Amino acid sequence: xTEGATSHPLKKAKHQRLALVVVAVVALVAAALIATWxxxxxxxxxxxxxxxxxxxxxAGQAVRLGGxxxxxxxxxxxxxVTIDFVVGDGDAxxxxxxxxxxxxxFQEGSGVVAEGRMLANGTFRADTLLAKHDENYIxxxxxxxxxxxxxxxxxxxxx
Amino acid sequence: MIAELGLAAxxxxxxxxxxxxxxxxxxxxxxxxxxxxxQIVRPAAAMQGVLCALSFLILTWxxxxxxxxxxxxxxxxxxxxxxxxxxxxxxGNHEGSMLLWVTVMAMAGALIAxxxxxxxxxxxxxxxxxxxxxxxxxxxxxxxxxxxxxxxxPPALEGMGLNPLLQDxxxxxxxxxxxxxxxxxSVAFSFAVGALLTRQVTPDFARAMRxxxxxxxxxxxxxxxxxxxxxxxxxxxxxxxxxxxxENASLMPWLAAxxxxxxxxxxxxxxxxxxxxxxxxxxxxxxxxVGTFLVRSGILTSVHAFAVDPERGSFLLALLxxxxxxxLLVFAVRAGSVTExxxxxxxxxxxxxxxxxxxxxxxLGVVLLGTLYPLLTEAFDVRVSVGxxxxxxxSAIFALPMLLVMAVGxxxxxxxxxxxxxxxxxxxxxxLGLVTLAGVVAFAGIAVLPTLGIALAVVVIVASxxxxxxxxxxxxxxxxxxxxxxxxGIGVSLLGMASETAFTxxxxxxxxxxxxxQVGPWTIKLDRIDPVAGPNWTALEGxxxxxxxxxxxxxxxxxxxxxxxxxxxxxxxxxxxxxxGQLYAVLGREAxxxxxxxxxxxxxxxxxxxxxxMMVALGGALxxxxxxxxxxxRRRVMRKAVERRSEASA
Numbered sequence: 031x032t033e034g035a036t037s038h039p040l041k042k043a044k045h046q047r048l049a050l051v052v053v054a055v056v057a058l059v060a061a062a063l064i065a066t067w068x069x070x071x072x073x074x075x076x077x078x079x080x081x082x083x084x085x086x087x088x089a090g091q092a093v094r095l096g097g098x099x100x101x102x103x104x105x106x107x108x109x110x111v112t113i114d115f116v117v118g119d120g121d122a123x124x125x126x127x128x129x130x131x132x133x134x135x136f137q138e139g140s141g142v143v144a145e146g147r148m149l150a151n152g153t154f155r156a157d158t159l160l161a162k163h164d165e166n167y168i169x170x171x172x173x174x175x176x177x178x179x180x181x182x183x184x185x186x187x188x189x
Numbered sequence: 190m191i192a193e194l195g196l197a198a199x200x201x202x203x204x205x206x207x208x209x210x211x212x213x214x215x216x217x218x219x220x221x222x223x224x225x226x227x228q229i230v231r232p233a234a235a236m237q238g239v240l241c242a243l244s245f246l247i248l249t250w251x252x253x254x255x256x257x258x259x260x261x262x263x264x265x266x267x268x269x270x271x272x273x274x275x276x277x278x279x280x281g282n283h284e285g286s287m288l289l290w291v292t293v294m295a296m297a298g299a300l301i302a303x304x305x306x307x308x309x310x311x312x313x314x315x316x317x318x319x320x321x322x323x324x325x326x327x328x329x330x331x332x333x334x335x336x337x338x339x340x341x342x343p344p345a346l347e348g349m350g351l352n353p354l355l356q357d358x359x360x361x362x363x364x365x366x367x368x369x370x371x372x373x374x375s376v377a378f379s380f381a382v383g384a385l386l387t388r389q390v391t392p393d394f395a396r397a398m399r400x401x402x403x404x405x406x407x408x409x410x411x412x413x414x415x416x417x418x419x420x421x422x423x424x425x426x427x428x429x430x431x432x433x434x435x436e437n438a439s440l441m442p443w444l445a446a447x448x449x450x451x452x453x454x455x456x457x458x459x460x461x462x463x464x465x466x467x468x469x470x471x472x473x474x475x476x477x478x479v480g481t482f483l484v485r486s487g488i489l490t491s492v493h494a495f496a497v498d499p500e501r502g503s504f505l506l507a508l509l510x511x512x513x514x515x516x517l518l519v520f521a522v523r524a525g526s527v528t529e530x531x532x533x534x535x536x537x538x539x540x541x542x543x544x545x546x547x548x549x550x551x552x553l554g555v556v557l558l559g560t561l562y563p564l565l566t567e568a569f570d571v572r573v574s575v576g577x578x579x580x581x582x583x584s585a586i587f588a589l590p591m592l593l594v595m596a597v598g599x600x601x602x603x604x605x606x607x608x609x610x611x612x613x614x615x616x617x618x619x620x621l622g623l624v625t626l627a628g629v630v631a632f633a634g635i636a637v638l639p640t641l642g643i644a645l646a647v648v649v650i651v652a653s654x655x656x657x658x659x660x661x662x663x664x665x666x667x668x669x670x671x672x673x674x675x676x677x678g679i680g681v682s683l684l685g686m687a688s689e690t691a692f693t694x695x696x697x698x699x700x701x702x703x704x705x706x707q708v709g710p711w712t713i714k715l716d717r718i719d720p721v722a723g724p725n726w727t728a729l730e731g732x733x734x735x736x737x738x739x740x741x742x743x744x745x746x747x748x749x750x751x752x753x754x755x756x757x758x759x760x761x762x763x764x765x766x767x768x769x770g771q772l773y774a775v776l777g778r779e780a781x782x783x784x785x786x787x788x789x790x791x792x793x794x795x796x797x798x799x800x801x802x803m804m805v806a807l808g809g810a811l812x813x814x815x816x817x818x819x820x821x822x823r824r825r826v827m828r829k830a831v832e833r834r835s836e837a838s839a
Contacts, residue, residue: 049535054547057587061551065558065583072579073562076572094574110699110780130697131425131777131788134758145574 074145080122082148089150095124096143104138117142117154128156136161192259195247196338199288202240202295203328206321209233213318217386220311227310230317231302237324238299241292245279248288248337252279255348261285261337263345269725270348277361283485283501284337286364290481291327293365293372297401298324301376306824307397309389316383323375326508334504363419366412367439371477373405374442377449381470382516385523390463395456398470400817402450405473407809409443414802425760425775427790429689429798432580437560438480441553445473448549451542459603461530461539465546468524471516476553478509483560534605541598548591555583585638592645592683595676596652614655622648635691642687649680667815675808682801688794696789699780709791710738711772718785719746726752728761731776731785735765747776771795 074092087093095117103116112129115138126144136142136159144156209230216226251259252275255268265282266275274281280289298320305313331337380398384390416439421429430436449469455462482505533539559575566573596618600611608615626644629635653676656669696708705714716732728750734742745763752759765772770793777786 050540050543053544057547057551058554061554061587062558064586065555068579068583069559069562069575073566073573073575074578076574092578106780110782110784111697111777111786131760131775131786134760145576 076143079117079119079124082124082154083122087148089148092145092147094143094145095126095154095156096141097124099136099138099140099142101138117144124154125152126154126156128159130159133159133161191247192251192256192338192340195244195251196336198240198244198247199291199328199332199338202237202244202291203325203332205233205237205240206324206328209237209321210318210325213314213321217311217315217318220314227314230314234295234302234317234320235299238296241288241295245288245292248285249276249279251338252276252285257346257348258341258344260339260341263341263348265349267348267725271724273358274361280365281361284331284335286368287327287331287335287485288337289365290368290372291324291331293368294320294324294327294375297372297376305397307393308383309387312383312387312389312394314383315386316379319379319382319386320376323379323512326511330501330504330508334501363412363416366408366415370405370407370409370412370439370446371442371481373401373408374446374449374473374477376401377405377470378474378512378516381467382519385467385519385527388523388526390456390467390527392457392460395453395466396816396820399450399453399457400813400820402446402453402473403809403813403816406443406446406450407806407813409439409446410802410806410809413439413443414799414806417802418799422762422764422773423759425762425788427693427695427773427775427788427792429686429795432559432575432577434560435484437556438483441556441560442473442476442480444549444553444556445469445476448546448553449473452546455539455542456530459531459533459539461533462543463530464524464527465543467527468520469546471513471520472550472553475509475513475516476557478505478512479557482506482509531604533603536601536608537606538598538601538603541594541601544594545591545598548587548594551587552584552591555587556580559583581638585641589641589645592649592679595679596649599656599672599676600652614652618648618652621651633691639687639691642683643691646680646684646687649683650677653677653680667818668812671808671810671812671815673808674811675805678801678804678806678808680801681797681804682799685794685797685799685801689792689798692793693795694791696787698787698789699784700787701782701784706787706789708772708789709793711789711791712736712739713772713774713787713789714742715785715787716744721748723750726750729776731774731787733763733774733787735772735774737765737767737772745772745774747774749776749778766796769793 072092074094075087076094076096077087079095079097082095097117097119100116100118100123103114105114107113111131112127113132114125114127116123117126118124126146128144128146140161143160144154145158145160146154146156149155212226212233213230215223216230220227248261251262252266253272255262255266255275257263257268261282261284265285266278270278278285280286298317301320302317308316377398380394380401384394413436416436417429420431420433420436421427449466449472452462452466452469456466482502485501485505559579562575563573597611597615600614602610622644625647626640629640629643633640653673656673657665694709696706698706700706700715702715702717705712707713712735714734716734719730719732721728721730728748730746730748733745733747735745736742743765745765747763748761750759750761760775760777763774770791773790773792775788777788780786
């Protein structure tokens with residue numbers, strides 16, 4: 031390698047180091063901006079039935095619905111894999127439909143968190159159901175419901 | 190009596206950590222006057238390892254014998270449990286897992302105290318003092334708020350069992366694997382603090398730190414891969430990554446460790462990236478602390494959160510603040526005096542590594558923000574959850590260019606290179622990528638991300654073996670083989686992910702006994718439903734005859750299990766693995782009229798995800814073996830040289 035070839039890149043190196051720093055800063059700032067923007071659009075909000083009724087989310091937007099599966103509301107459709115049930119929080123009731131295998135411990139009178147979206151007809155279509163994992167566990171969102179709801183939840187989980 | 194012995198050992202170990210911290214610190218700052226202090230620090234570190242190991246063995250013994258006079262055992266074990274799960278139960282709970290953490294950490298400290306002789310004594314002492322400082326936080330946490338040896342008076346008549354979801358052989362060894370990773374990063378952190386305090390950020394320091402980073406990274410890789418497979422077959426949801434906060438808690442340290450691993454290699458080989466490596470050392474350990482905090486504080490409820498106890502959460506948060514805040518403070522004060530390392534130009538291997546370090550950091554930031562966002566909004570009484578619609582596209586924005594640079598980087602030379610030199614390779618890579626892209630767009634018509642994923646996977650797979658071209662394979666260093674295999678593993682894993690996302694076929698049906706249903710190329714007949722029983726559960730077992738494209742039927746038997754202590758129902762999925770994918774079957778409930786719910790998936794190439802993950806870990810292991818072997822040989826040569834010189838002078 032010639033003299034010129036070795037000294038040239040080193041002189042350039044200082045600028046290129048600056049370039050690296052700029053690349054780093056730009057990438058990290060971009061990451062922060064994109065992330066905040068995406069979070070605002072993609073985070074799915076949690077609703078209890080009374081909120082769905084009083085201030086419904088736009089149809090089609092991904093949300094989570096939490097409450098108690100009303101006793102006597104669970105119906106299996108003729109295809110054997112689609113179910114309808116009603117989620118309530120003591121004040122309001124929301125009809126839910128779900129196609130799939132229900133999670134362990136999903137049952138009437140038990141707490142559930144449904145991930146999905148509201149349909150235009152006021153039914154909630156669930157993509158995923160989350161039930162309590164074991165007898166000590168209530169889905170996080172159900173932890174601070176009103177006293178009456180909590181009482182119901184506690185009765186249900188301790189019996 | 191034996192439980193008290195375990196507790197005493199733990200207290201003694203904590204006392205030794207105080208000794209190690211005090212004497213190590215004094216030596217660091219007054220090494221001239223207090224030279225003899227260094228004689229105390231190494232034995233103190235070694236003894237701590239022994240005492241913690243003793244303490245942990247005692248707890249294991251208590252679990253193995255189901256000693257119900259110990260509260261922890263009574264709360265988490267059961268005399269009817271199979272022995273392997275009794276032993277695994279030792280760390281399958283909050284207190285036990287923290288004791289495991291402390292034990293591994295103390296043993297790591299003992300190991301560096303006993304074998305690490307490369308670094309200047311002052312740096313070593315500062316490192317061991319930092320290690321003791323980190324350790325003390327965890328000793329305090331254990332002894333004051335999570336004592337694993339607490340007695341129960343009167344003793345319980347029977348244990349309360351273990352969450353049946355956790356009674357799984359894979360899961361029994363999953364948390365320890367991640368802990369080894371976290372602890373490895375804590376050692377790297379101690380080295381970073383030691384080097385920073387004594388301003389000895391040298392290639393020697395990088396060589397001393399590297400095996401710990403590599404080791405931690407291997408464990409994290411294995412832990413994440415195994416955890417993903419566990420979630421896949423155990424949860425019965427058919428997914429392999431849910432962006433669950435607990436998964437993220439293991440992913441974030443991995444991202445930071447990956448960046449650190451590469452920058453420490455640059456420091457060792459080229460003496461560049463000094464401050465950056467130190468910074469990453471701090472970040473990587475911070476991420477394992479954040480992970481521990483998220484998982485262990487109970488701030489997030491999930492299967493993994495044993496402790497829903499605000500006191501513990503605050504304790505861990507305080508530790509987190511002290512470590513990270515302290516380290517950042519030292520960094521801010523000292524980083525200015527870390528002199529600039531060797532220079533390099535943008536088009537060079539260092540340049541590519543820096544770009545990817547930045548990309549990894551960006552992905553880390555994206556994941557961290559998404560994981561913490563629900564906690565932040567909850568402070569304002571807004572409850573949200575953040576899932577794949579955020580994580581997938583936003584992390585892909587940075588992952589895709591990163592993978593491209595990863596394909597090209599190893600082809601570049603150190604320090605300064607010219608893109609013209611590797612033009613044939615670049616053209617080959619570009620053509621290959623574009624042809625695959627065009628092919629997938631034309632024939633498959635799938636979503637954007639999996640399309641790009643498949644094209645990029647092909648590029649990465651081909652490019653990762655290119656560094657082997659024109660080299661004598663038998664003379665190639667192990668570390669280079671490690672790099673090639675790890676990068677290849679990333680490509681393989683990516684191909685699996687993209688293929689699973691794009692081509693999975695799902696069937697959900699209620700099937701009568703004797704009837705058949707179809708999913709993808711499979712025909713599945715529900716043969717019968719059998720009742721079966723295990724040691725602590727009963728189950729309904731669906732016996733399915735599955736035939737691939739009309740071939741010979743294979744029997745699979747998904748179960749719906751009922752555990753009785755504690756009472757709980759789980760779905761045991763059943764899988765058929767072929768070279769080109771997996772059939773995944775879950776048995777649901779009875780659906781009336783003699784029908785049973787079946788959920789079936791055909792997932793082409795899905796196994797590549799975990800095969801790739803294991804290849805990445807294998808690559809890491811080869812690199813680690815190669816590096817340690819080279820170091821040992823160098824040490825032997827140095828010793829011989831010293832001996833010869835002293836003989837000559839005598």
